[in-house]
Amino acid sequence: MASNLSFGDNLVGFVRDIYRTNEFIPLHEPTFSGNEKKYVLDTIESTFVSSVGKYVDDFERRIEAYTGCGKAVATVNGSAALHVALHMAGVRAGDLVLTQALTFVATCNAIFHMGANPVFIDVSKVSLGLCPIAMEAWLDENAFLKDNGECFYKDGKQRIKAVVPMHTFGHPVQMDELLAVCLKWNITVIEDAAESLGSLYKGKHTGTLGKFGAVSFNGNKIITAGGGGMALCKDVNVGMHAKHVTTTAKAPHPYEFYHDEPGFNYRMPNLNAALGCAQMEALPAFLQQKRGLAGMYKEFFAGTEYRFVSEPSYGHSNYWLNAIMCPDQEARNNLLELTNSKGVMTRPVWALMTKLPMFKNAMSDELSVSKLFEEHLINLPSTPVN
Ligand SMILES: *Cc1c(COP(=O)(O)O)cnc(C)c1O
Secondary structure: OHHHOOHHHHHHHHHHHHHOOOOOEOOOOOOOOOOHHHHHHHHHHHOOOOOOOHHHHHHHHHHHHHHOOOEEEEEOOHHHHHHHHHHHOOOOOOOEEEEEOOOOOHHHHHHHHOOOEEEEEOEOOOOOOEOHHHHHHHHHHHEEEOOOOOEEEOOOOOEEEEEEOEOHHHOOOOHHHHHHHHHHHOOEEEEEOOOOOOOEEOOEEOOOOOOEEEEEOOOOOOOOOOOOEEEEEOOHHHHHHHHHHHOOOEOOOOOOOOEOOOOOOOOOOHHHHHHHHHHHHHHHHHHHHHHHHHHHHHHHHOOOOOEEOOOOOOEEOOOOOEEEEOOOHHHHHHHHHHHHHOOEOOEEOOOOHHHOHHHOOOEEOOOHHHHHHHHHEEEEOOOOOO
16 A cells, blocks of 8 residues: 555655644644742732743752752843853853854854854764764864863864854754763863753753753744753852853842842743743653654654664653654655655754854864764654654
8 A cells, every 4th residue: 555655755644643633734843831820920919030940940950860960040032041051061152162063053153142152063973962983083283281281272272162062953962971081181071951841861850961951942942931041050059150150140138239240141931941840740641652753753754765863872862853864865865855745744853053154164174074074964843643
Protein backbone atom coordinates (compact mmCIF):
# COMPACT_ATOMS: atom_id res chain seq x y z
CA MET A 1 0.00 0.00 0.00
CA ALA A 2 2.74 2.40 0.98
CA SER A 3 4.78 1.47 -2.05
CA ASN A 4 3.44 4.25 -4.30
CA LEU A 5 3.81 6.87 -1.57
CA SER A 6 7.11 8.72 -1.24
CA PHE A 7 9.14 8.63 1.95
CA GLY A 8 8.04 12.21 2.61
CA ASP A 9 4.37 11.24 2.32
CA ASN A 10 4.94 8.46 4.84
CA LEU A 11 6.57 10.94 7.21
CA VAL A 12 3.66 13.39 6.82
CA GLY A 13 1.21 10.57 7.61
CA PHE A 14 3.26 9.46 10.59
CA VAL A 15 3.39 12.99 12.07
CA ARG A 16 -0.35 13.50 11.46
CA ASP A 17 -1.08 10.23 13.29
CA ILE A 18 1.00 11.40 16.26
CA TYR A 19 -0.72 14.78 16.51
CA ARG A 20 -4.13 13.41 15.43
CA THR A 21 -4.94 16.42 13.25
CA ASN A 22 -5.33 17.40 9.60
CA GLU A 23 -4.56 21.03 10.34
CA PHE A 24 -1.20 22.77 10.11
CA ILE A 25 1.38 21.23 12.47
CA PRO A 26 3.97 23.75 13.73
CA LEU A 27 7.50 22.92 14.79
CA HIS A 28 6.80 23.70 18.42
CA GLU A 29 3.94 25.35 20.27
CA PRO A 30 3.35 25.99 23.96
CA THR A 31 0.97 23.89 26.06
CA PHE A 32 -1.05 25.43 28.91
CA SER A 33 -3.07 22.92 30.89
CA GLY A 34 -2.17 23.55 34.54
CA ASN A 35 -2.12 26.62 36.79
CA GLU A 36 -1.19 29.10 34.06
CA LYS A 37 -4.47 31.07 34.05
CA LYS A 38 -4.76 30.99 37.82
CA TYR A 39 -1.29 32.41 38.49
CA VAL A 40 -1.45 35.03 35.71
CA LEU A 41 -4.87 36.20 36.90
CA ASP A 42 -3.47 36.41 40.41
CA THR A 43 -0.83 38.94 39.30
CA ILE A 44 -3.52 41.10 37.65
CA GLU A 45 -5.80 40.98 40.67
CA SER A 46 -2.90 41.84 42.98
CA THR A 47 -1.77 44.69 40.63
CA PHE A 48 1.79 43.30 40.86
CA VAL A 49 2.23 42.77 37.13
CA SER A 50 5.57 44.52 36.70
CA SER A 51 9.14 43.82 37.73
CA VAL A 52 8.47 43.29 41.43
CA GLY A 53 6.33 40.47 42.76
CA LYS A 54 6.27 37.11 44.46
CA TYR A 55 6.23 35.06 41.25
CA VAL A 56 9.61 36.43 40.15
CA ASP A 57 11.22 35.25 43.40
CA ASP A 58 9.25 32.00 43.31
CA PHE A 59 10.32 31.30 39.71
CA GLU A 60 13.98 31.96 40.59
CA ARG A 61 13.80 29.63 43.60
CA ARG A 62 12.13 26.93 41.49
CA ILE A 63 14.86 27.13 38.85
CA GLU A 64 17.57 27.06 41.54
CA ALA A 65 16.02 23.95 43.12
CA TYR A 66 15.53 22.28 39.76
CA THR A 67 18.95 23.00 38.24
CA GLY A 68 21.07 23.14 41.39
CA CYS A 69 22.69 26.44 40.40
CA GLY A 70 23.91 28.78 43.16
CA LYS A 71 21.69 31.69 42.16
CA ALA A 72 19.23 32.18 39.32
CA VAL A 73 18.55 35.71 38.07
CA ALA A 74 15.35 36.27 36.10
CA THR A 75 15.62 38.43 32.98
CA VAL A 76 13.36 39.67 30.18
CA ASN A 77 14.63 36.98 27.82
CA GLY A 78 17.42 34.52 27.22
CA SER A 79 19.44 36.98 25.14
CA ALA A 80 19.49 39.38 28.11
CA ALA A 81 20.54 36.53 30.43
CA LEU A 82 23.49 35.82 28.14
CA HIS A 83 24.41 39.51 27.98
CA VAL A 84 24.39 39.79 31.79
CA ALA A 85 26.39 36.56 32.16
CA LEU A 86 29.08 37.82 29.76
CA HIS A 87 29.17 41.14 31.61
CA MET A 88 29.55 39.40 34.98
CA ALA A 89 32.24 37.13 33.53
CA GLY A 90 34.29 40.28 32.94
CA VAL A 91 34.25 40.21 29.14
CA ARG A 92 35.40 43.58 27.83
CA ALA A 93 35.24 45.41 24.51
CA GLY A 94 37.91 44.06 22.16
CA ASP A 95 38.06 40.62 23.80
CA LEU A 96 37.67 37.43 21.83
CA VAL A 97 34.95 35.01 22.91
CA LEU A 98 34.96 31.48 21.50
CA THR A 99 31.66 29.94 20.47
CA GLN A 100 30.18 27.63 17.87
CA ALA A 101 29.22 28.57 14.30
CA LEU A 102 26.21 26.26 14.47
CA THR A 103 23.94 28.08 16.88
CA PHE A 104 21.01 30.46 17.05
CA VAL A 105 22.10 34.05 16.45
CA ALA A 106 21.22 35.16 20.02
CA THR A 107 24.39 33.47 21.33
CA CYS A 108 26.56 35.71 19.15
CA ASN A 109 24.45 38.85 19.49
CA ALA A 110 25.22 38.84 23.21
CA ILE A 111 28.95 38.66 22.43
CA PHE A 112 28.59 41.44 19.84
CA HIS A 113 26.79 43.74 22.28
CA MET A 114 29.66 43.39 24.76
CA GLY A 115 31.87 44.90 22.07
CA ALA A 116 33.67 41.56 21.95
CA ASN A 117 34.39 39.48 18.86
CA PRO A 118 33.24 35.89 18.43
CA VAL A 119 35.63 33.18 17.19
CA PHE A 120 33.73 30.35 15.57
CA ILE A 121 34.82 26.84 16.49
CA ASP A 122 33.48 23.63 14.98
CA VAL A 123 30.87 21.45 16.67
CA SER A 124 31.12 17.81 17.65
CA LYS A 125 29.39 15.05 15.67
CA VAL A 126 28.37 13.50 18.97
CA SER A 127 26.73 16.49 20.67
CA LEU A 128 26.07 19.01 17.86
CA GLY A 129 27.56 21.48 20.35
CA LEU A 130 31.03 23.04 20.67
CA CYS A 131 33.77 20.47 20.10
CA PRO A 132 36.44 20.48 22.86
CA ILE A 133 39.00 18.88 20.53
CA ALA A 134 38.47 21.55 17.86
CA MET A 135 38.67 24.24 20.54
CA GLU A 136 41.93 22.91 21.93
CA ALA A 137 43.40 22.63 18.43
CA TRP A 138 42.50 26.25 17.67
CA LEU A 139 43.98 27.46 20.96
CA ASP A 140 47.18 25.43 20.50
CA GLU A 141 47.68 27.14 17.17
CA ASN A 142 46.51 30.65 17.98
CA ALA A 143 46.78 31.40 21.68
CA PHE A 144 49.34 31.84 24.44
CA LEU A 145 49.23 32.55 28.17
CA LYS A 146 50.71 35.84 29.34
CA ASP A 147 52.77 36.01 32.53
CA ASN A 148 49.70 37.21 34.45
CA GLY A 149 47.92 33.99 33.43
CA GLU A 150 45.54 35.59 30.93
CA CYS A 151 44.92 33.92 27.61
CA PHE A 152 45.71 35.99 24.52
CA TYR A 153 45.48 35.64 20.78
CA LYS A 154 48.90 35.31 19.15
CA ASP A 155 48.95 39.02 18.23
CA GLY A 156 49.33 39.70 21.96
CA LYS A 157 46.54 42.29 21.77
CA GLN A 158 43.23 40.45 21.87
CA ARG A 159 42.38 38.72 25.13
CA ILE A 160 40.54 35.39 24.91
CA LYS A 161 38.33 35.74 27.93
CA ALA A 162 35.41 33.37 27.61
CA VAL A 163 33.76 30.53 25.72
CA VAL A 164 30.04 30.08 25.11
CA PRO A 165 29.16 26.46 24.30
CA MET A 166 25.52 25.86 23.31
CA HIS A 167 23.59 22.66 24.07
CA THR A 168 22.03 22.27 20.63
CA PHE A 169 18.38 21.13 20.58
CA GLY A 170 18.90 20.04 24.21
CA HIS A 171 21.81 17.63 23.61
CA PRO A 172 24.54 18.27 26.21
CA VAL A 173 28.01 19.38 25.14
CA GLN A 174 31.00 17.23 26.24
CA MET A 175 31.53 19.36 29.32
CA ASP A 176 34.34 17.49 31.16
CA GLU A 177 36.61 17.75 28.14
CA LEU A 178 35.59 21.36 27.52
CA LEU A 179 36.15 22.39 31.15
CA ALA A 180 39.61 20.75 31.09
CA VAL A 181 40.65 22.81 28.05
CA CYS A 182 39.26 25.97 29.68
CA LEU A 183 41.11 25.31 32.93
CA LYS A 184 44.37 24.90 31.04
CA TRP A 185 43.82 28.13 29.08
CA ASN A 186 42.19 30.16 31.86
CA ILE A 187 38.97 30.72 29.92
CA THR A 188 35.60 31.36 31.62
CA VAL A 189 32.73 29.09 30.60
CA ILE A 190 29.26 30.55 30.01
CA GLU A 191 26.85 27.85 28.87
CA ASP A 192 24.07 28.82 26.50
CA ALA A 193 21.45 26.46 27.93
CA ALA A 194 18.55 28.30 26.28
CA GLU A 195 17.43 25.08 24.57
CA SER A 196 18.36 22.63 27.29
CA LEU A 197 16.19 23.13 30.39
CA GLY A 198 15.79 19.58 31.72
CA SER A 199 18.94 18.26 30.00
CA LEU A 200 21.62 16.67 32.14
CA TYR A 201 25.33 16.16 31.63
CA LYS A 202 26.44 13.14 33.66
CA GLY A 203 23.59 13.83 36.08
CA LYS A 204 24.27 17.56 36.41
CA HIS A 205 21.93 20.15 34.92
CA THR A 206 23.23 21.88 31.80
CA GLY A 207 24.01 25.53 32.50
CA THR A 208 25.44 24.75 35.96
CA LEU A 209 28.80 23.26 34.96
CA GLY A 210 30.40 26.51 33.85
CA LYS A 211 30.64 29.66 35.94
CA PHE A 212 27.44 30.91 34.29
CA GLY A 213 24.57 29.53 32.26
CA ALA A 214 21.64 31.11 30.47
CA VAL A 215 18.19 29.63 29.95
CA SER A 216 15.31 30.98 27.86
CA PHE A 217 11.55 30.91 28.34
CA ASN A 218 10.65 32.15 24.88
CA GLY A 219 7.38 30.86 23.40
CA ASN A 220 9.07 28.08 21.43
CA LYS A 221 11.21 26.68 24.26
CA ILE A 222 10.40 23.62 26.38
CA ILE A 223 8.60 25.82 28.90
CA THR A 224 7.59 29.43 28.32
CA ALA A 225 6.96 32.56 30.35
CA GLY A 226 5.69 34.33 27.24
CA GLY A 227 9.18 35.74 27.13
CA GLY A 228 11.90 35.49 29.71
CA GLY A 229 15.22 34.01 30.66
CA MET A 230 17.50 33.41 33.61
CA ALA A 231 21.18 33.74 34.22
CA LEU A 232 22.36 30.75 36.26
CA CYS A 233 25.27 31.69 38.48
CA LYS A 234 27.48 29.11 40.15
CA ASP A 235 28.64 31.50 42.86
CA VAL A 236 25.88 32.92 45.08
CA ASN A 237 27.62 36.25 45.71
CA VAL A 238 28.29 36.78 42.03
CA GLY A 239 24.63 35.90 41.50
CA MET A 240 23.51 38.59 43.97
CA HIS A 241 25.63 41.12 42.09
CA ALA A 242 24.19 39.88 38.78
CA LYS A 243 20.70 40.46 40.18
CA HIS A 244 21.71 44.01 41.14
CA VAL A 245 22.89 44.87 37.62
CA THR A 246 19.73 43.42 36.04
CA THR A 247 17.84 46.16 37.92
CA THR A 248 18.73 49.85 37.83
CA ALA A 249 21.46 49.08 40.42
CA LYS A 250 19.76 51.26 42.99
CA ALA A 251 21.26 51.20 46.47
CA PRO A 252 18.61 49.93 48.89
CA HIS A 253 16.90 52.88 50.60
CA PRO A 254 13.23 53.62 51.41
CA TYR A 255 13.10 56.77 49.25
CA GLU A 256 16.52 57.99 48.05
CA PHE A 257 17.46 57.34 44.43
CA TYR A 258 21.12 56.47 44.31
CA HIS A 259 22.57 54.03 41.77
CA ASP A 260 26.01 52.60 42.38
CA GLU A 261 26.78 51.25 38.87
CA PRO A 262 25.19 51.11 35.38
CA GLY A 263 22.19 48.79 35.47
CA PHE A 264 20.63 46.96 32.51
CA ASN A 265 17.01 46.96 33.68
CA TYR A 266 16.58 43.46 32.26
CA ARG A 267 14.05 42.40 34.92
CA MET A 268 11.38 39.84 34.16
CA PRO A 269 7.85 41.11 34.83
CA ASN A 270 5.85 39.30 37.51
CA LEU A 271 3.16 38.65 34.88
CA ASN A 272 5.60 36.52 32.90
CA ALA A 273 7.05 34.86 35.99
CA ALA A 274 3.56 33.69 36.97
CA LEU A 275 3.27 31.86 33.66
CA GLY A 276 6.77 30.47 34.15
CA CYS A 277 5.94 29.09 37.61
CA ALA A 278 2.94 27.20 36.26
CA GLN A 279 5.04 25.88 33.39
CA MET A 280 7.69 24.62 35.81
CA GLU A 281 5.01 22.40 37.33
CA ALA A 282 4.36 20.91 33.89
CA LEU A 283 8.04 20.47 32.98
CA PRO A 284 8.42 16.84 34.19
CA ALA A 285 5.43 15.79 32.07
CA PHE A 286 6.75 17.69 29.02
CA LEU A 287 10.11 15.96 29.39
CA GLN A 288 8.50 12.54 29.52
CA GLN A 289 6.28 13.29 26.52
CA LYS A 290 9.21 14.62 24.51
CA ARG A 291 11.26 11.52 25.26
CA GLY A 292 8.32 9.40 24.11
CA LEU A 293 8.02 11.41 20.91
CA ALA A 294 11.76 11.10 20.22
CA GLY A 295 11.44 7.33 20.68
CA MET A 296 8.67 7.20 18.07
CA TYR A 297 10.70 9.21 15.56
CA LYS A 298 13.76 7.06 16.22
CA GLU A 299 11.78 3.94 15.46
CA PHE A 300 10.26 5.50 12.32
CA PHE A 301 13.66 6.39 10.88
CA ALA A 302 15.41 3.15 11.90
CA GLY A 303 16.49 1.19 8.83
CA THR A 304 16.03 4.19 6.49
CA GLU A 305 18.83 6.28 5.03
CA TYR A 306 17.77 9.11 7.35
CA ARG A 307 19.50 9.12 10.73
CA PHE A 308 17.64 10.26 13.82
CA VAL A 309 19.79 12.46 16.08
CA SER A 310 19.92 10.74 19.50
CA GLU A 311 21.22 12.06 22.80
CA PRO A 312 24.93 11.43 23.48
CA SER A 313 25.66 8.39 25.65
CA TYR A 314 26.98 10.46 28.57
CA GLY A 315 23.97 12.77 28.78
CA HIS A 316 20.25 13.04 29.10
CA SER A 317 18.62 15.31 26.52
CA ASN A 318 15.33 17.15 26.92
CA TYR A 319 14.76 16.45 23.19
CA TRP A 320 13.57 20.01 22.78
CA LEU A 321 13.71 19.82 18.98
CA ASN A 322 13.88 16.49 17.19
CA ALA A 323 16.30 16.33 14.29
CA ILE A 324 17.33 13.98 11.51
CA MET A 325 20.31 13.85 9.20
CA CYS A 326 19.36 13.37 5.54
CA PRO A 327 21.60 11.31 3.23
CA ASP A 328 22.41 14.40 1.13
CA GLN A 329 21.39 17.99 0.53
CA GLU A 330 19.02 17.13 -2.30
CA ALA A 331 17.11 14.66 -0.10
CA ARG A 332 16.99 17.34 2.58
CA ASN A 333 15.58 19.95 0.21
CA ASN A 334 12.99 17.54 -1.18
CA LEU A 335 11.83 16.53 2.28
CA LEU A 336 11.61 20.17 3.45
CA GLU A 337 9.60 21.08 0.35
CA LEU A 338 7.18 18.17 0.59
CA THR A 339 6.47 18.29 4.34
CA ASN A 340 5.99 22.07 4.41
CA SER A 341 3.74 22.00 1.32
CA LYS A 342 1.55 19.46 3.15
CA GLY A 343 1.21 21.56 6.30
CA VAL A 344 3.74 19.71 8.43
CA MET A 345 6.37 22.23 9.44
CA THR A 346 9.99 21.14 9.19
CA ARG A 347 13.05 23.37 9.12
CA PRO A 348 16.70 23.30 8.17
CA VAL A 349 19.23 24.24 10.84
CA TRP A 350 20.34 27.88 11.19
CA ALA A 351 22.70 29.30 8.59
CA LEU A 352 26.22 29.16 10.06
CA MET A 353 27.09 32.35 11.94
CA THR A 354 30.08 32.95 9.63
CA LYS A 355 27.60 33.61 6.80
CA LEU A 356 25.84 36.49 8.56
CA PRO A 357 26.92 40.02 7.55
CA MET A 358 27.86 41.09 11.11
CA PHE A 359 30.15 38.09 11.63
CA LYS A 360 31.55 37.52 8.15
CA ASN A 361 34.99 38.82 9.15
CA ALA A 362 35.17 36.82 12.38
CA MET A 363 37.86 34.20 12.87
CA SER A 364 36.91 30.54 12.62
CA ASP A 365 38.36 27.09 12.15
CA GLU A 366 37.48 24.79 9.22
CA LEU A 367 33.94 24.14 10.52
CA SER A 368 33.77 20.86 8.59
CA VAL A 369 31.29 19.19 10.96
CA SER A 370 29.18 22.35 11.23
CA LYS A 371 28.91 22.43 7.44
CA LEU A 372 27.80 18.80 7.41
CA PHE A 373 24.96 19.57 9.81
CA GLU A 374 24.06 22.72 7.89
CA GLU A 375 23.65 20.72 4.67
CA HIS A 376 21.94 17.60 6.02
CA LEU A 377 19.89 18.44 9.08
CA ILE A 378 16.12 18.86 9.39
CA ASN A 379 14.12 19.65 12.53
CA LEU A 380 10.77 17.91 12.98
CA PRO A 381 7.58 18.89 14.82
CA SER A 382 8.37 18.52 18.53
CA THR A 383 5.44 19.82 20.57
CA PRO A 384 4.92 17.36 23.44
CA VAL A 385 1.97 14.98 22.97
CA ASN A 386 0.47 12.48 25.35
C1 LIG B 1 16.23 30.81 22.26
C2 LIG B 1 17.67 30.94 22.32
C3 LIG B 1 18.32 32.01 22.99
C4 LIG B 1 17.68 33.17 23.68
O1 LIG B 1 16.42 33.34 23.44
P1 LIG B 1 15.45 34.56 23.79
O2 LIG B 1 14.51 34.50 22.65
O3 LIG B 1 16.22 35.80 23.87
O4 LIG B 1 14.80 34.19 25.09
C5 LIG B 1 19.70 32.01 23.05
N1 LIG B 1 20.40 31.03 22.50
C6 LIG B 1 19.83 29.99 21.87
C7 LIG B 1 20.71 28.92 21.31
C8 LIG B 1 18.45 29.90 21.74
O5 LIG B 1 17.92 28.87 21.09
